[in-house]
Amino acid sequence: MGKEITIYDIAGQLQISPATVSRALNDHPAINVKTKALINAKAEELGYRSNKFASNLRKQKTNTIGVIVPRLNSYIMSTVLAGMEKIANEEGFNLIISQSLESQKKEIANTKTMFSSRVDGLLVSVAFDTDSFEHFQPFIKRKIPLIFFDRILENSNCPAIVIDNIKAGYDATSHLIKQGRHTILHITGNLKRNVYADRLKGYQQALTEYNIPYNQDFVWETDLSLETGKEVAQRIVSLKTLPDALFIASDLCAVSCITTLKELNINIPKDISVVGFNNDPVSQVIAPKLTTIHYPAKEMGEIAIKSMINHLKGNLDLDAASAITLHSELMIRESGIS
Amino acid sequence: MGKEITIYDIAGQLQISPATVSRALNDHPAINVKTKALINAKAEELGYRSNKFASNLRKQKTNTIGVIVPRLNSYIMSTVLAGMEKIANEEGFNLIISQSLESQKKEIANTKTMFSSRVDGLLVSVAFDTDSFEHFQPFIKRKIPLIFFDRILENSNCPAIVIDNIKAGYDATSHLIKQGRHTILHITGNLKRNVYADRLKGYQQALTEYNIPYNQDFVWETDLSLETGKEVAQRIVSLKTLPDALFIASDLCAVSCITTLKELNINIPKDISVVGFNNDPVSQVIAPKLTTIHYPAKEMGEIAIKSMINHLKGNLDLDAASAITLHSELMIRESGIS
DNA sequence: TTCAAAAATGCAATCGGTTGCAAAATCGAA
DNA sequence: TTCGATTTTGCAACCGATTGCATTTTTGAA
Numbered sequence: 212m213g214k215e216i217t218i219y220d221i222a223g224q225l226q227i228s229p230a231t232v233s234r235a236l237n238d239h240p241a242i243n244v245k246t247k248a249l250i251n252a253k254a255e256e257l258g259y260r261s262n263k264f265a266s267n268l269r270k271q272k273t274n275t276i277g278v279i280v281p282r283l284n285s286y287i288m289s290t291v292l293a294g295m296e297k298i299a300n301e302e303g304f305n306l307i308i309s310q311s312l313e314s315q316k317k318e319i320a321n322t323k324t325m326f327s328s329r330v331d332g333l334l335v336s337v338a339f340d341t342d343s344f345e346h347f348q349p350f351i352k353r354k355i356p357l358i359f360f361d362r363i364l365e366n367s368n369c370p371a372i373v374i375d376n377i378k379a380g381y382d383a384t385s386h387l388i389k390q391g392r393h394t395i396l397h398i399t400g401n402l403k404r405n406v407y408a409d410r411l412k413g414y415q416q417a418l419t420e421y422n423i424p425y426n427q428d429f430v431w432e433t434d435l436s437l438e439t440g441k442e443v444a445q446r447i448v449s450l451k452t453l454p455d456a457l458f459i460a461s462d463l464c465a466v467s468c469i470t471t472l473k474e475l476n477i478n479i480p481k482d483i484s485v486v487g488f489n490n491d492p493v494s495q496v497i498a499p500k501l502t503t504i505h506y507p508a509k510e511m512g513e514i515a516i517k518s519m520i521n522h523l524k525g526n527l528d529l530d531a532a533s534a535i536t537l538h539s540e541l542m543i544r545e546s547g548i549s
Numbered sequence: 550m551g552k553e554i555t556i557y558d559i560a561g562q563l564q565i566s567p568a569t570v571s572r573a574l575n576d577h578p579a580i581n582v583k584t585k586a587l588i589n590a591k592a593e594e595l596g597y598r599s600n601k602f603a604s605n606l607r608k609q610k611t612n613t614i615g616v617i618v619p620r621l622n623s624y625i626m627s628t629v630l631a632g633m634e635k636i637a638n639e640e641g642f643n644l645i646i647s648q649s650l651e652s653q654k655k656e657i658a659n660t661k662t663m664f665s666s667r668v669d670g671l672l673v674s675v676a677f678d679t680d681s682f683e684h685f686q687p688f689i690k691r692k693i694p695l696i697f698f699d700r701i702l703e704n705s706n707c708p709a710i711v712i713d714n715i716k717a718g719y720d721a722t723s724h725l726i727k728q729g730r731h732t733i734l735h736i737t738g739n740l741k742r743n744v745y746a747d748r749l750k751g752y753q754q755a756l757t758e759y760n761i762p763y764n765q766d767f768v769w770e771t772d773l774s775l776e777t778g779k780e781v782a783q784r785i786v787s788l789k790t791l792p793d794a795l796f797i798a799s800d801l802c803a804v805s806c807i808t809t810l811k812e813l814n815i816n817i818p819k820d821i822s823v824v825g826f827n828n829d830p831v832s833q834v835i836a837p838k839l840t841t842i843h844y845p846a847k848e849m850g851e852i853a854i855k856s857m858i859n860h861l862k863g864n865l866d867l868d869a870a871s872a873i874t875l876h877s878e879l880m881i882r883e884s885g886i887s
Numbered sequence: 888t889t890c891a892a893a894a895a896t897g898c899a900a901t902c903g904g905t906t907g908c909a910a911a912a913t914c915g916a917a
Numbered sequence: 918t919t920c921g922a923t924t925t926t927g928c929a930a931c932c933g934a935t936t937g938c939a940t941t942t943t944t945g946a947a
Contacts, residue, residue: 217933228897233934243895260665264611265933268602268902275645283631289622296621296648300659305666307613307643310634321638327598328643437830466834473836492775493831496804498811555903566927571904581925603903606932 216259225253236261267329275305276519277330279321281313281338281362286463286491287508288336291361294512295334302520304331311338319346332356332519337364339401339434356522360515362404372515374539376406379504380413382541383458383486386502388421390548392456392484395423397430398443398468399460407432410460410488435460440467447483448475456484456547462491462503469497469546485546494544502547505540554597563591574599605667613643614857615668617659619651619676619700624801624829625846626674629699632850633672640858642669649676657684670694670857675702677739677772694860698853700742710853712877714744717842718751720879721796721824724840726759728886730794730822733761735768736781736806737798745770748798748826773798778805785821786813794822794885800829800841807835807884823884832882840885843878 218232225232227246235242235250253259267273276299280288292308299306307330311318318338325333326349333350336359344367350357360372387395397414400407411430418425433439440463447454459465465487469479477483479499487494487503494501514535556570563570565584573580573588605611614637618626630646637644645668649656656676663671664687671688674697682705688695698710725733735752738745749768756763771777778801785792797803803825807817815821817837825832825841832839852873 215933219933229934230898230936231896233936234896237935241895246895262606262933263666264602264606265902266935268600268606268904268933269935271902273602283634284624284627286622289627292646293621293648296646297650300647300662305645305662306647308630308634308646309638309644310631312635324638324643328601437833440834463830463834466831470834470836492801493804493834495775496778496801496808496831497835498808553903557903567904568906568928569926571906572926575905579925584925600903603932604905606903606934607905609932 215262216254216257217262218259220257221250221253221259224257225249273305273329273331274303275307275328275330276516276523277325277328277333278306278308279311279318279325279333279335280308281311281336283308283310286493287361287489287506290508291336291512291515294509295516296512298513298516298520304516304520311341313339315341315343322346322350326350326355330355331523332358334358334360334515334519336361337404338362339404342403356519358515358519360511362406365405370518370533370535372511372518372535372537373405374506374511374537376409376539377413377416379488379539379541380410380458381417382413382539383410383488383504384414384417385420386541386543386547387456387458387484387486388417388423390456390484393423394452394454395429395456395458396447396454397458397460398433398435398439398464399430400433400435402432407460414458429454433464435464437463437467440464440469441471444468444471444475444477447472448477453477454483456486458486460488462487462489462494462501465501465503466491466493466497469499469501480546480548484548486541487546490542494542497546499545502544503542505542507537507539511537553600554592554595555600556597558595559588559591559597562595563587611643611667611669612641613645613666613668614854614861615663615666615671616644616646617656617663617671617673618646618648619674621646621648624831625699625827625844628846629674629850629853632847633854634850636851636854636858642854642858649679651677653679653681660684660688664688664693668693669861670696672696672698672853672857674699675742676700677742680741694857696853696857698849700744703743708856708871708873710849710856710873710875711743712844712849712875714747714877715751715754717826717877717879718748718796719755720751720877721748721826721842722752722755723758724879724881724885725794725796725822725824726755726761728794728822731761732790732792733767733794733796734785734792735796735798736771736773736777736802737768738771738773740770745798752796767792771802773802775801775805778802778807779809782806782809782813782815785810786815791815792821794824796824798826800825800827800832800839803839803841804829804831804835807837807839818884818886822886824879825884828880832880835884837883840882841880843880845875845877849875 218229222229222232232250235247296306309321311321315338318341344364347357358370363371363373402408415425465485469485479485487501490503490505494503556567560567560570570588573585634644647659649659653676656679682702685695696708701709701711740746753763803823807823817823825839828841828843832841
């Protein structure tokens with residue numbers, strides 16, 4: 212009943228040296244093809260499985276990539292992770308995934324764990340409140356590749372994979388303006404984070420371009436949760452004058468807001484047009500269907516992990532690919548049309 | 550610049566043996582308190598981090614738990630995983646997550662990877678088409694704990710964490726019946742899988758209880774996707790006589806179906822009542838709000854991983870907890886009320 | 888047949904902790 | 918002060934694969 216087979220067992224039975232067995236199993240060119248066949252057959256027969264710890268210990272590599280995300284269970288993040296896992300799996304890498312739950316403190320703890328787990332590389336999308344780069348320094352010092360995606364740390368001088376948030380914000384806003392809307396409320400997340408700051412920039416750019424004055428009171432910084440969507444709706448109807456459009460930086464929040472507004476007898480999009488963000492499946496099943504920005508989440512995951520793996524394999528210098536910006540796209544549906 | 554510190558470095562500087570250092574760092578009782586303090590201080594000073602491979606190699610443990618799920622990016626699964634990650638993280642375990650993408654073939658490959666990665670334990674929710682236990686045998690043989698959750702392999706004789714799918718199916722169906730509905734269409738997934746087979750059983754039980762004849766044509770086996778929701782709606786309106794209720798085993802599919810039905814001028818819930826499954830956030834933002842079964846996904850993740858960890862720590866015998874059934878709950882909202 | 892070049896294989900050290908057992912140091916009672 | 922009991926510490930052998938270098942075997946041209 213199952214004591215492990217090692218290369219020594221194979222070597223012993225075949226009367227050859229463990230070194231040859233090791234090389235054969237790794238398809239080393241200096242080993243005779245017949246010998247390789249023999250060894251592989253015997254390994255198969257004995258049910259050999261390589262001991263990764265011995266191998267890692269010797270090679271000082273883990274074949275494991277760490278991923279830290281704010282949360283696992285959002286449509287965007289789980290889709291990004293799905294993309295990452297698919298490629299990593301195909302390329303023979305393992306993924307260790309952990310979530311910061313939007314807390315810098317937990318992010319720091321996770322970073323330490325990743326570090327002492329000796330991941331070969333680390334992919335990070337930072338928490339809402341992360342404002343320090345300190346906890347990533349050990350990776351820099353040991354030259355362990357570090358790539359940010361989606362929510363990045365801009366002053367970090369690390370490679371980053373992002374979408375064109377400014378353009379996305381611009382597209383969303385100018386679409387609303389073209390529909391004849393002028394008082395556009397922008398509901399967004401923590402403006403410390405690039406994703407929200409940039410969307411705001413795009414929003415401002417569009418206003419400027421169409422000579423609409425920017426009003427700071429029209430930008431609401433929230434946590435973009437479902438509950439927030441409800442509260443926003445209630446707060447909107449209590450305003451002296453209703454806005455005629457909303458640009459909300461998350462579909463789920465937007466949808467929750469729309470639902471509540473409808474309950475409060477506001478007609479969407481007639482009274483208030485809405486544009487969301489992410490192209491969450493929910494955007495297609497709500498009435499009216501939500502105009503939104505398509506977020507290429509799967510592609511982002513794939514590209515991020517590919518960059519990492521290419522770098523680890525020495526195929527690609529990370530600095531050369533220092534900032535990859537993916538294209539997002541406005542999906543025009545009913546909610547944004549007057 | 551960064552060559553690794555080992556216990557030998559610490560031992561050298563302190564003029565003591567590496568064995569003592571190792572024991573001190575692991576808080577071994579035989580080591581003098583003062584010595585421990587000395588060693589810990591020095592370790593801190595030098596920026597020592599333990600080499601897990603050396604440790605794993607010697608201890609034959611990895612502190613890593615493998616998880617295989619059909620897909621990462623569904624509401625239920627990402628929530629289950631979020632629960633697992635949280636606990637694992639707190640307990641100092643790493644999670645290696647991979648997805649089978651509903652293919653037994655990929656599931657087998659992932660199982661092999663997990664096996665050769667030498668995970669300490671494996672948590673699995675099987676793919677749509679998995680019909681063999683073969684690929685899990687290596688785990689059984691080596692006595693590596695294996696726990697199934699949600700989608701389980703019933704003849705496997707392995708511990709399993711599930712919800713009471715039969716009761717859930719019963720609750721959903723009898724609720725519809727109590728609303729005066731009699732021709733209840735059941736849209737479900739692959740009936741090979743316990744989750745769908747059991748919900749069907751519950752559906753049948755409810756019919757029987759209320760003396761409604763069971764009609765096999767009223768059970769549609771699908772992939773429960775968004776597209777399927779649309780198709781189902783179209784197929785329904787083309788029926789000679791409309792059903793007066795739907796019990797759909799996934800909220801996302803249900804919501805997509807409702808949306809399409811509404812476009813086809815069917816009134817929900819007046820013409821057709823609908824009950825979904827999962828209590829996906831989307832169920833609260835659609836109009837009408839979806840009556841559904843709350844799925845305790847986070848709890849399931851937490852309990853599954855806790856069982857595993859307890860077992861690994863020797864606190865709990867797995868067989869003793871051989872089948873944990875979590876309670877699900879009918880969430881009555883608008884769509885199921887006539 | 889001979890011998891240098893090329894191909895294939897083996898030796899032995901190494902990666903960094905862990906742990907059974909032996910040895911040393913300390914303690915305490917007589 | 919002495920000596921057995923108790924605490925602490927050290928020795929050295931692992932865990933299993935990898936790899937630089939040396940050695941052996943094979944190949945093929947002279």
